[in-house]
Amino acid sequence: MDQKATRKTVGTFALASFLNDLGSDMIYPIWPLFVTSVLGANMAILGLIDGLGEAIVSLSQAASGYISDRIRKRKVFVWIGYLFGSFSRIGYTLSTVWQHLIPFRILDRAGKIRAAPRDAIIADISTKENRGKNFGLLRAMDNFGAVCGIVVCILFFGLLGYRNLFLIAAIPSAISALLISSLVKERKPANVRIYKGLSLKDLDKNFKLFLLLSSFFALGSFSYSFLLIYAKEFGFQIAFVPVLYLVFTAVASVFSLPFGKLSDKIGRKSVLMLSYIFWGLVCLTFIFLQTYLAIILTFVLYGLHKGALEPVQKTFVSELAPRGYRASTLGGFQMVVGLCALPASLIAGMLWDKINIFVPFYFSLGLTILSSIMLIIVKEK
Numbered sequence: 001m002d003q004k005a006t007r008k009t010v011g012t013f014a015l016a017s018f019l020n021d022l023g024s025d026m027i028y029p030i031w032p033l034f035v036t037s038v039l040g041a042n043m044a045i046l047g048l049i050d051g052l053g054e055a056i057v058s059l060s061q062a063a064s065g066y067i068s069d070r071i072r073k074r075k076v077f078v079w080i081g082y083l084f085g086s087f088s089r090i091g092y093t094l095s096t097v098w099q100h101l102i103p104f105r106i107l108d109r110a111g112k113i114r115a116a117p118r119d120a121i122i123a124d125i126s127t128k129e130n131r132g133k134n135f136g137l138l139r140a141m142d143n144f145g146a147v148c149g150i151v152v153c154i155l156f157f158g159l160l161g162y163r164n165l166f167l168i169a170a171i172p173s174a175i176s177a178l179l180i181s182s183l184v185k186e187r188k189p190a191n192v193r194i195y196k197g198l199s200l201k202d203l204d205k206n207f208k209l210f211l212l213l214s215s216f217f218a219l220g221s222f223s224y225s226f227l228l229i230y231a232k233e234f235g236f237q238i239a240f241v242p243v244l245y246l247v248f249t250a251v252a253s254v255f256s257l258p259f260g261k262l263s264d265k266i267g268r269k270s271v272l273m274l275s276y277i278f279w280g281l282v283c284l285t286f287i288f289l290q291t292y293l294a295i296i297l298t299f300v301l302y303g304l305h306k307g308a309l310e311p312v313q314k315t316f317v318s319e320l321a322p323r324g325y326r327a328s329t330l331g332g333f334q335m336v337v338g339l340c341a342l343p344a345s346l347i348a349g350m351l352w353d354k355i356n357i358f359v360p361f362y363f364s365l366g367l368t369i370l371s372s373i374m375l376i377i378v379k380e381k
Helices: 003-024 028-038 043-071 075-094 098-125 131-168 170-183 205-220 224-234 238-266 268-288 292-320 323-339 341-354 359-375
Strands: none
Touching (some): 003 075, 003 098, 003 170, 028 043, 028 131, 028 224, 028 238, 043 098, 043 323, 043 341, 075 131, 098 131, 098 323, 131 238, 205 292, 205 323, 205 341, 205 359, 224 292, 224 341, 238 268, 238 292, 268 292, 268 359
């Protein structure tokens, strides 16, 4: 694919990601409040719903990645995934008890069938010199869309309320589906052959070690909902909670592309280690510095963590993956890591409810230190 076509494809994916996250993040800042305050769920239920959502993300990415490699088609998974997200928000609008949220949350997170095939396309049309940049651009547009969605939430939530806002949030993802289906031209592989499917013997020891340490880290990386509820419990007004969500999302948006570019220059491991350090500082600040200014600072650090972790982790996995199985490897990686998110949020919710609000942060900090030590051993390609 020539450079012009590559830029068009990356640009279309970036615009679609922007629109989808615009819709998603009109909801996410008020999601934990809707689940707990409006529908009456406790923190353990919130953790269960969030964790279940992340587990579905994992399974959907693994399935779509595997099937995508087998049938050698990728685009169809992307636009269908955006439609799932759109339909789920209509379902949230109609929910009257927290149990109703579960099937729509599953549909919402099943929309992530788009991720592994899309990331495989990006990896395939990129080079080692610009792969981090392209993944960084994609993530930056994700986060920029999130920033705009949060601003819409802050400005119009008081006027529209939960349900009308959820309904409007369905529109941008539907537009994303239309963009992908009409503008992205899928390239047929040069050597058409049937892939039998990815097996463990196809993966080298560096990938397996990275998968293991990422799983440990994910087990302690509970949902952002806990950070927002912590801020509310500390004394921030409900109207200000979306502003905190805006802070970390804006920081992630600004720094995703620079961190992606930085990984092209200094290596993937160095930037990933930096992301773990940022998360460790988030935990330490929540544990030891309970002031309004410190809590705002933790959301800045959380944004830096997300900005460094998400684009570079995908870049690193795509480079450790066997060339013919990139979608399967990306999807399988997200499946294993994401499945750890179900017990992560559930454990955090139980520790919060049964012991105290600081224990989840101690638990996460320990796993972060372990993951950082293991990362030192992993070798880059």
